[in-house]
Amino acid sequence: MRTGMMALAVGLLAPIFMPALPPVWLMVLLAVLALMLLPFRSYPLAFLLFGFTWACVSAHWALQDRLPVALDGETRWLEGRVVGLPQNSDGVVRFELADAHSRHGKLPSLMRLAWYAGPPVNSGERWRLAVKLKRPGGLLNPDAFDYEAWLLAQRIGATGTVKEGQRLGEARWAWRDSIRQRLLAVDAQGRGGALAALVLGDGSGLSREDWQTLQDTGTVHLLVISGQHIGMLAAVMYLLVAGLARFGLWPLRWPWLPWACGLAFAAALGYGLLAGFDVPVRRACVMVGLVLLWRLRFRHLGAWWPLLLAFNGVLLLDPLASLRPGLWLSFAAVAVLIFTFGGRLGAWRWWQTWTRAQWLIAIGLCPVLLALNLPISLSGPLANLLAVPWVSLVVLPPALLGTLLLPVPYVGEGLLCLAGGLIDWLFRGLALIAGQWPAWIAPSLPGWALAIGSLGAVLLLLPRGVPLRPLGWPLLLILVVPPRERLDAGLADVWQLDVGQGLAILIRTRHHALLYDAGPRFRDFDLGERVVLPALRKLNVETLDLMLLSHADADHAGGALAVARRLQVKQVISGDPPGLPAELNAQACESGRQWQWDGVSFQLWQWADAHDSNQRSCVLQIEANGERLLLTGDIDKHAERVFLQGPLNVATQWLQAPHHGSRSSSSMALLKALKPDAVLISRGQGNSFGHPHPTVIARYRQQGLRIYDSVEHGAIHLQLGAFKPPWTMRQYLRFWREPPLSSH
Structure with a gap:
């Protein structure tokens, strides 16, 4: 079996x-x-x-259950019920709408909506909304978070932006939202958001700095993912009954073991209900239930049996849970503990067990984190060594008890205030650790290196004295210092990253790296921090010799600060330095400046008489082995006319679409003069500017250009100088992704 x-x-x-x-x-x-x-x-x-x-x-x-293609990009009036816990951040209300219906067609059963500058939205309310609907999609970049897969795992069939709306009905059965409002209102040393995360599994109240601290120290699971706390509550209830039975305080007519297991499972279900009973919580409850069943009836079968049953049970309930990294991390952590502790003959003291468990989990999860393209916390073992008992034994009891006693005047709020102060001390300590050892984003690994490193981790998890165990360290080292691929001299490796309505292009030669624009920043979304910086790390870029910001618009330079603060940047050049933050210390674009890196030629151009920031865009031409790429920023047809009078008016194989394919750019004169073979377009799906304009696309097709669009192809990888077609992220097929469209 x-x-x-x-x-x-x-x-x-x-x-x-x-x-x-x-x-x-x-x-x-x-x-x-x-x-x-x-x-x-x-x-x-x-x-x-x-x-x-x-x-x-x-x-x-x-x-x-996804949005029909015919409704993609359309604005429709619809009615539905708000579910889950809405999030309000930087003036943007994000929430999920269930049971939505419209007179214009069938809608998905669950949608994720954003309402900019919208009114308060509470769980359980019914709304009538005008929504610009979008099919599920996301940015596709090398070894990055797959938002489209996450939406499918959540069974969200559409996303959208709310234009206007009206409340039709008050909240019903929204007790979790009511508890969250009470937690946020309590004077908890400014840590009401952390209390909501700990008690309800809702992390929307945590600041960006809090999230970064938790990620750097590998302690995200302590506050947001409630599985560990569910297991802890079940263990406390079990040990309480077992202790009473041991000292003769439990009624003899009640068998203590069935009661201990039953009450422990009831405690796990109660906390799961409080935490929303979403996928991580359901997974934890299934695991706790099977472990208790194993303890009650099937202990003779060994520890691996309940783990395997729990894994299958979770996937039978929700097969798409395998698209969630949390599933792999939680089961892998338990498997590491079973493997390491089950194979040892002698017992360790409690402090040895606790300290060694942290290091063993860190080693065992290292290959899993790399396979999932997640950052690795260098300080995780130390931080968890201190934070896990602090949260589980010191913070969680008053937080849960205070939540249950909120109806009692002063008592509940007092306990929550105590819990808030304890959490604040925790964050202060974690911030000190994170400041010394931030999370490490490893470069991409070939499959063979990951396999060898995984073998090394398994060897290190074996008991001391096992033959070949010392070989684990050099094998594991391959994960930390992987072999690097070196470009041939005279070639340039080009990545147009998928950053939505913005631009970020990485150019690498054998020994140098240049970033042309750094992605957008809009409200609370900084694509420089969320997309560009992780992509640079994954592509093994440790230093930027030059960050060239075409101009100061937020969709081109918004992410520059995030990149400059977390990565060494030797020089910053821009076509509009006064419009950039002083911290960047940007220098002006010098039209006509030329240089060479590893046999690849670079040359700048800028319109001296430009009237606005778009026209002042610093244009960059790259030539490798006679193959040229022209990066144009947001110049318009007036700047294009002047550009054609300069020295860069030569045959160019690759053209980055000026101004994202705006109607005011990509003039026929430019296309006929440069005679490009292909055009690269970077833009956001369903953007409000209408980029690229249909007349511009028709112009490209009239000239026979191959069109590579970030919305249709994701990130685009080109090796300049090899005269080969590019590789796009959507060529890496998965069943939940739309297939790549034709590039013609």
Whole structure:
């Protein structure tokens, strides 16, 4: 049966690695085949087919619940009910709308909406809203967070922006939102948002600095993901009953073990209900339930059995949970502990067990974090060594008790104030640690290096004295210092990153790196911090020799500060230095300036008589082995006319679309003079500017240009000087992604 359970797990996981889902007729055939195999006792194969079929069917249902293509980009009036806990940050209200309906067509059962400068929105309310709808999508960059996969795992079938609306009904059954409002209103040393995260699993009240501190110290799981706290409460309840029975204080007519397991599971479910019972909480409750069942009846089967059952149970309830990094991290952490502690003959003292567990988990999770493209906290073992008992034993009891006693005057608020002060001390300590050891974003690893490093981690988890165990350290070191790929001299590696309505292009030669524009920053979204900086780290860029900001508009230079603060930048040049923060110390663009890096030529141009920031864009021409790329910023047709009178009016194979394909740019005179083979467009899906304009696209097609659009292709990778077509992120097929469109 254990082999059958393992086969079931493989079947449930298989679809996430597939480029496309099988057709419905094939899934029906596989389900019938699985049933036919059962009488012949071919359980592993039958379970494998059953798990695969169920996961594919679940994915099909989620994909069919997406917004129809005909409604993509349309504004529609709709009605629905607010669910979950709405978030309000920097004047933007974000919330999820369920059971939405419209007279103009069927809508997804769940949508995620944003309302800029909107009124307060509370859980349980019914609203009538005018929404600009979008199909699920996200930015696609190398080894980056896949927002489209996250939306599918959440079963969110559409996103949208609210234009206007009116409340139709007051909140009903919104007790979690009421508790959150009470927590935020309590005088908790300014840590009401952290209390809401700890008690309700709602992290919207944490500041950006708080999130960065938690990430740098590897302690995000302590405040937002409530699985550990659920397990802790269940353990406290179990140990309480066991202790009473040991000292003869438990009624003899009640068997203490069933009662201990039952009360522990009831405590886990109660906290899960308080925390919203979302996927991480459901996963924790399933794991706690199976561990208690194992303790009650099946202890003789070993510790791996409940872990395998819990893994399959979670995936059977929600096969798309495999798209969530939290699933892999939580089960991997438990597996590391079982593997390391189960294989040792002697017992450690409690302090040895606690300290060694932190280091063993750090080693065991290192390959998992790298495979999931997540940052690695260098201070995680030390921070968790102190923070886990502090939160679990010191902060959580008064926080939960204070929440339950909020109706009692002074008592509940007093306990919450105490918990808030304790959390504040925690954050102060974590900030000191994070300041010394920030999180490390590792460069991309080839599959063979990840496999060797994983083998090294497994060897290090073995008990001392096992042969070949010391070999684990050099093998693990491959994950930290991977082999680097060096470009040939005379070639330039170009990445147009997918940053939405903005621009960020990385150019690397054999020994140098240049960033042309740094992505946008709009309100609370800094794409320089969220996309550009992690992409540079993943592409193994440790130093920028030059950050060239075409001009000072927020969609081109908004992310520059975030990049400059976390990465060494030797020089900053801009076409509009006065419009940039003084901290960047930007120098003016010198028209005609030329230089060479590793056999690749660079030259700048700027219109001396420009009238606005767009026209002042600093233009960059790159030439490698006779193949040219022209980066134009936001120049318009007037600047283009002057540009054609200069020395850069030469045949250019690659053109970055001026001003994102605006109607005021990409004149026919420019296209006929440069004779480009292809054009690169960087823009946001459904942007309010209408970029690229249909007349400009028609102009490109009239000239026979290949069109590479970030919305349709994601990040675009070009090796200048090789005269080869580019590689795009959407060529890396997954069943939840729209396939890449034609580049013609």
